[in-house]
Amino acid sequence: MGFTRGYGMTQIDPEALVASLRRLQKDRSATGIVHHLERIVQVVDRLFGYSGAGLMFAEEDRTLRYLFATDERGRSLERAQAATGQGPCVAAYAGDTAVTSVDVRGDVRWPGLPELLHPEVRGVAGVPIRLNGVPVGTLNVYQDTPHEWQESDTQALHAYAHVIEQVLVAAMEADEKAVLADQLQYALDYRIVIERAIGYLMGKHDLTASQAFTGLRKQARDSRRKVSDLAAELLGEQGPRNVANPDHVG
Amino acid sequence: MDASSVLENVLTGMAELFGVDGAALMLLDGHDRLRAVGATDDAGVMLESAQERAGDGPAMESAARGGLVAIRDLHASSPTGFPDVAAHALPVRAVLSIPLIEDSELIGVLDFYTRAGRDWDSATRQTGSRLGELLVIVLQVLAESRTDIASPGQC
Known part of the structure; x- marks a missing residue:
């Protein structure tokens, strides 16, 4: 085995990794990054037990648009934010930081949201997804009841967003930007x-x-x-x- | 960033997310053998290398059964522990081995471990399974990464 030490203590055997990846690549066509991102978001709410999750990505003019949501309620959250240009996920993207709302329906920061939201979208958290340190979108989760978000919640979401970032980085290796x-x-x-x-x-x-x-x-x-x-x-x-x-x- | 670096970051992130001391990955090679691929620290490398050499251990059992294997103390006598493996991975105590399944086929095993003995309750096992699902997706993305696969000696 030929383990090489990474920047931290992590050690990877590149030869073994490439041999296994080559095996994985056999007889399968590439499914594309968006398909993978959808699956990753579907895992996130099962992992943390949230009511739903979604992804938003920014266009060239830095306007956030929704890419994927796990259900109709989550879709209303992303659609409402895209339409009004306000909300926890928009704020998470703009401020490059985690933003939470105990109950987005009564949150005075975003008065335009409630009328566009599904009534079962209540507690909301958004964290930025970054490429090369720059925010390119957000990972969003919601609860169907008001929810007091703990620091451990946002830390876990940041860690999950970091995995998504790594997937994007890997995809960029596969395809030209x-x-x-x-x-x-x-x-x-x-x-x-x-x-x-x-x-x-x-x-x-x-x-x-x-x-x-x-x-x-x-x-x-x-x-x-x-x-x-x-x-x-x-x-x-x-x-x-x-x-x-x-x-x-x- | 190459595949090794991505995997390194993902394993570290998953161990952090799961609240354990480390994560280690074994993948099937072209000859259907489980090979140690990477770990977040020396203890993980020792755990995987010991299992690869012995052809035994929680990851091997997980691969054989196609199911989760939860070990409270690797150093305990068989069948609750794997003393022969533990002897070559002294810092590791508790291990949760998660089979990585893609399209109904086993592709490898993800091990989470701690340096102190611990029980893995059902909620923790379920979280481990989800992280296994997530890692399969990451590996699929890496497998589709043409530049990494094309040059095996490059990483």
Whole structure:
């Protein structure tokens, strides 16, 4: 074995690692960074027992947009913040620090949020996700009841965000930065198509946003299709195209 | 940053998140053998190397059973401990071995360990399993990292 010592006490055997990774790479196509990020966020609320979690990423103009949420309630949290430009996650990104709210519905810092939020989004915490030390997005979690966040909660979220940062770094090794950016941009774009399809379903079938979203996801899963493709079909249009690699996302 | 550095940071972060003294990773190589890949400190390297040499230990048992193996004291007599492994990993007492499963196939084992004996209750085991899931995703991302795989001697 040829262990090499890292910056701290950590020791890795690069030869053994590469041999195992090569084995992992066999017979599988790359699934893309956004797919991995979605899975990571799905793990986070099961890991900590939160009601839900989500990711927001910043566009070039530093506007936060939602990338993924584990359920409709979390989606409303990210959508409300993207629409109003305010909220705990926006503040976490802007201030590059953890921001928490015991009950976001009664939080005077963000008066515009409650009317856009799902009623079961209450305690909220957001921590920045950084690349090269610069915030590029936020990891967000929420509880469906008011929640007193402890320092240990935010420390754990920072540690989890750090793992996400490492995944982004690894993905940047795999793809040129421009391709990674394209994948994230594509994911941000196809959310718009999904939002429009949900609105269409709500109007046509008199559904709530939650019912429409759940139904869309279920139908996509049952037919083994991407939600974005199904949403685009419902709207009678083509989904956003990922020029870099159309198979990578969704 | 290469794959080794990413893995180094992730293992350190996971040990911190889990509140244990260290984390160590063994992965199956091209010949279906569990190989010691990395650890957060010397004790972890000793634990993995001892298991690799002995062909025995909590990680080996976890791989064979495809399930979690929780050891309160590695130094205890068999079957509750692994004294032969413990003899070559003296600082390590309690070990939680988590099988890493990708698409229903075992790809490796993640060990968390402490220097004092401890019980691993069901909530802790569940958290360990989730961190195992997370590590599988990280490894998938690294496996898709073409630059790292293309040049095995480069890291």
